[in-house]
Amino acid sequence: MIRSSHLRGRDCGAIIRPIQVVAAVFLAGCNLFNDSTPPEGTCHRDQDCPPPQRCYVDGCGTLPADLLAEVITSAATGVTSVDMPLGAPVANMPLVLPDRQQLELSVRRGGGPYPASVQLLATGQSTLLPGVYRAAQTAGAAANGIFQVGLSTGVSSVVVSPLDPTVPPTTRAGVIMDAGVLSLTLDLLPAAQVQTVQGRVLAGPGQPEPVPPTVQLLGADGRSLSSRTVADRDGGFQLSFGIGALDGGAVLQVSPGPGAIGAVAALPISDPAQFGIPFIVGDSAAPVEVSGQVLGPDGSPVAGASIFIQGTVVGGGSGNVGPTVSGDAGTFALSTLPQARPGALQLWIVPPPGSIAGLVRTPVDVPGGAPVAGSWTCPARPVLSGGVLLPDAGPRPGAVVRLDPVLPLDAGIPLPPSGVSGQTGEAGTFALRLDPGVYQLEIQTGPAFPVLRRLVRVTSSGAELPVVTLAAGRTLTARILRDAGTVVPQALLRVYRLETLEDGTPRALLLGEDTSDPLGAVRLLLPQQQ
Amino acid sequence: MSAGRLLGLLLGAALALPGCLLPQEDHIIQPLPPLLNQPPRILENLLQPASRFFTVRNGGDCPNLTFLAPVSDPDVGDTLIYNFYVDPNLFPAFVKQATIPNNGEADRSDPATFEVSFATPGPLQQPGDHVVEVLVSDGALVNREPQPKPVTLLDGGTALNPTYAVTYAWTVTVVAGPCPPP
Numbered sequence: 001m002i003r004s005s006h007l008r009g010r011d012c013g014a015i016i017r018p019i020q021v022v023a024a025v026f027l028a029g030c031n032l033f034n035d036s037t038p039p040e041g042t043c044h045r046d047q048d049c050p051p052p053q054r055c056y057v058d059g060c061g062t063l064p065a066d067l068l069a070e071v072i073t074s075a076a077t078g079v080t081s082v083d084m085p086l087g088a089p090v091a092n093m094p095l096v097l098p099d100r101q102q103l104e105l106s107v108r109r110g111g112g113p114y115p116a117s118v119q120l121l122a123t124g125q126s127t128l129l130p131g132v133y134r135a136a137q138t139a140g141a142a143a144n145g146i147f148q149v150g151l152s153t154g155v156s157s158v159v160v161s162p163l164d165p166t167v168p169p170t171t172r173a174g175v176i177m178d179a180g181v182l183s184l185t186l187d188l189l190p191a192a193q194v195q196t197v198q199g200r201v202l203a204g205p206g207q208p209e210p211v212p213p214t215v216q217l218l219g220a221d222g223r224s225l226s227s228r229t230v231a232d233r234d235g236g237f238q239l240s241f242g243i244g245a246l247d248g249g250a251v252l253q254v255s256p257g258p259g260a261i262g263a264v265a266a267l268p269i270s271d272p273a274q275f276g277i278p279f280i281v282g283d284s285a286a287p288v289e290v291s292g293q294v295l296g297p298d299g300s301p302v303a304g305a306s307i308f309i310q311g312t313v314v315g316g317g318s319g320n321v322g323p324t325v326s327g328d329a330g331t332f333a334l335s336t337l338p339q340a341r342p343g344a345l346q347l348w349i350v351p352p353p354g355s356i357a358g359l360v361r362t363p364v365d366v367p368g369g370a371p372v373a374g375s376w377t378c379p380a381r382p383v384l385s386g387g388v389l390l391p392d393a394g395p396r397p398g399a400v401v402r403l404d405p406v407l408p409l410d411a412g413i414p415l416p417p418s419g420v421s422g423q424t425g426e427a428g429t430f431a432l433r434l435d436p437g438v439y440q441l442e443i444q445t446g447p448a449f450p451v452l453r454r455l456v457r458v459t460s461s462g463a464e465l466p467v468v469t470l471a472a473g474r475t476l477t478a479r480i481l482r483d484a485g486t487v488v489p490q491a492l493l494r495v496y497r498l499e500t501l502e503d504g505t506p507r508a509l510l511l512g513e514d515t516s517d518p519l520g521a522v523r524l525l526l527p528q529q530q
Numbered sequence: 531m532s533a534g535r536l537l538g539l540l541l542g543a544a545l546a547l548p549g550c551l552l553p554q555e556d557h558i559i560q561p562l563p564p565l566l567n568q569p570p571r572i573l574e575n576l577l578q579p580a581s582r583f584f585t586v587r588n589g590g591d592c593p594n595l596t597f598l599a600p601v602s603d604p605d606v607g608d609t610l611i612y613n614f615y616v617d618p619n620l621f622p623a624f625v626k627q628a629t630i631p632n633n634g635e636a637d638r639s640d641p642a643t644f645e646v647s648f649a650t651p652g653p654l655q656q657p658g659d660h661v662v663e664v665l666v667s668d669g670a671l672v673n674r675e676p677q678p679k680p681v682t683l684l685d686g687g688t689a690l691n692p693t694y695a696v697t698y699a700w701t702v703t704v705v706a707g708p709c710p711p712p
Binding site for chain 2: 072073074078079121123124125133134135136137138150154155156157159171173174214216218219221222223224228253255256258264304306308310320322323325348350352353400402404405408414415416417418419421444446447451490491492512513514515517524
């Protein structure tokens with residue numbers, strides 16, 4: 001401060017002029033060391049670029065014009081996604097979200113609001129991004145029956161389940177949610193339109209299940225017609241559902257109680273009078289132990305494999321036991337109900353990621369009455385190989401390669417349950433073992449190049465991918481705003497492009513993602529249009 | 531000092547140093563001591579599913595269930611590792627492990643993701659309550675424990691820089707049955 005006032009108190013012109021002269025001399029010297037030519041591709045506006053290229057923060061380039069965006073944000077009503085086509089991407093794109101993204105749901109009964117506690121569950125999928133599914137869930141009570149629930153764009157099914165088991169749940173399918181606020185009214189059936197029945201479910205004649213099962217009435221399309229209730233120790237239960245709910249066909253679904261080895265039975269119901277007779281699940285047979293050893297293609301034991309047994313069990317219900325995990329010697333033991341008929345049960349062996357042993361799905365004969373023992377040999381996991389080159393054709397070691405299963409290879413081959421990841425070696429090549437299927441391949445090579453993502457098909461004989469030569473991407477910059485103009489920090493922007501799978505179905509392929517900074521800005525390095 | 535003398539001095543200096551200021555030699559700049567590592571963070575406001583407790587059906591036709599956890603780490607150069615576990619009290623092995631590269635910013639571009647298909651057997655197909663846990667670490671993990679990194683100090687000595695792991699868990703109630711159409 002003292003120095004400042006001192007300078008202000010004098011005529012500084014005599015000092016400043018020589019400083020300007022000296023600065024000019026200095027700067028002239030500096031300029032000798034600088035390259036005055038701007039870097040290739042540098043631009044300030046789209047007009048600086050040869051058509052059809054545009055100007056991005058890292059130079060001229062061309063990003064695909066068919067990009068799709070998903071913007072995920074958080075609010076008091078929940079986490080929601082808003083989907084939008086990006087159109088032709090330009091620098092500093094504004095992505096405008098509605099001020100509120102929510103469903104205003106009015107729950108009513110008998111002409112008035114329903115004030116008691118309910119559970120709300122909305123499940124749906126994006127209409128713009130095939131293969132992207134979402135769910136929203138909340139619970140509570142409101143005196144006016146109105147709930148604000150964050151709901152993502154797309155088409156959803158909304159289920160309102162009162163905690164009062166005498167009030168049947170109600171479902172509204174095909175709710176189309178656009179960006180913004182959607183008002184929806186769901187009416188619960190009034191007492192006059194509800195019938196309540198009592199029934200009994202047994203493992204066998206006169207034999208209740210050892211652990212009380214759960215029962216629920218479901219419609220033919222899977223929607224809930226009654227609340228889920230746990231039977232008492234004698235198998236007795238009470239269900240309430242709409243009069244006429246059975247007209248379209250329904251099933252009484254009986255699920256084993258916690259920890260019980262039982263079967264999920266779907267018993268057709270067409271007449272309320274059927275509740276007068278006990279329902280027999282038929283799973284009263286004693287469980288059978290299936291044990292054995294898992295071997296790899298080279299005959300060595302496979303440790304850490306997850307083992308399941310699934311299929312139709314005695315009584316006609318659906319059995320599903322596991323997982324159990326094989327030990328160091330590849331041995332395992334698992335208890336299941338006996339099979340309904342030969343070939344009705346299947347043994348699944350899922351070796352751990354990275355193992356040379358591949359997935360096994362094979363029939364297992366479990367007739368009942370005696371333990372079953374065996375040895376199962378896994379096939380060799382196919383190898384997917386490939387390579388990554390830098391633009392100058394040198395290898396790119398250390399690139400992270402990740403594969404996540406997307407689809408089964410065909411109807412006869414199961415979808416692999418998990419993917420695998422690895423790195424390229426010194427020669428820029430990689431070789432990963434994974435079960436046959438369609439995978440999303442992802443190659444991360446560091447901040448200089450965009451993440452490469454594509455769908456690859458791995459058959460039982462493996463696959464060798466063409467060597468990938470990295471190419472410079474372009475950074476899409478965008479700012480995420482609300483309608484009111486406020487910026488949205490910590491929003492997750494995911495950019496997709498549609499791919500067509502071999503069966504002709506479209507699927508959204510993720511190209512890049514980034515979280516917005518405190519000013520709502522996001523930067524996504526994306527591959528350029530080929 | 532008069533303006534004339536000052537001008538003379540400055541011009542003299544300009545003639546003696548006809549160029550820009552040169553940077554100091556490297557060995558003059560003292561290296562900074564290694565920074566103490568800071569923990570990563572899971573951005574809980576952006577988790578999907580958003581609810582810590584939620585219900586799904588396990589029918590083979592049911593859509594895949596996706597877990598998504600955006601993460602942040604103030605050490606912008608750290609590569610993060612994440613593991614997903616299903617019922618870790620019963621099955622301590624992770625079901626997915628992957629890395630999140632650094633993007634030069636605290637908030638990472640890529641979230642931790644885990645996708646569950648109901649078309650294939652898996653622990654989440656069993657009706658009942660399950661715990662799905664994501665663990666994010668900025669160091670190597672041994673039995674879920676982040677391992678400290680040895681660092682060399684300015685005086686030539688060594689020290690251990692701690693690394694951290696943070697977790698989040700969802701409770702998934704799986705109900706037997708098919709999924710109604712959306």
